Amino acid sequence: MTLLNARIGEKYIITCIETNDEELNNFLFTLGCYSGQEITLVSKISGNYVVSIKDGRYNIDTDLANAIVIS
Incomplete structure (x- = not known):
């Protein structure tokens, strides 16, 4: 499930970042994602x-949000 399907106020664990865009991946990493x-x-x-x-x-x-896979 991606962050698009998350419920407001609930805590999730990031499983992985699904993107082929290295710049996007690096940006999310700098946020701690x-x-x-x-x-x-x-x-x-x-x-x-x-x-x-x-x-x-x-x-x-x-x-x-679509690139962040959560569980």
């Missing part, structure tokens, strides 16, 4: 996803 990391969906507004990773909150778009 990598396999084994905990992620929480804070809100969904008009195709924008606010997520909490570690101690930070980030706004990501649908393409980024």
Whole structure:
């Protein structure tokens, strides 16, 4: 399941990042978004996803949310 299907307020573990775009993969890594990391969906507004990773909150778009596989 990807972050697109996540429920607001629930904690998930990132299983992997599914993308062939190395720049996108590196960007997500700099946010702390990598396999084994905990992620929480804070809100969904008009195709924008606010997520909490570690101690930070980030706004990501649908393409980024679709690349994050969670369990």
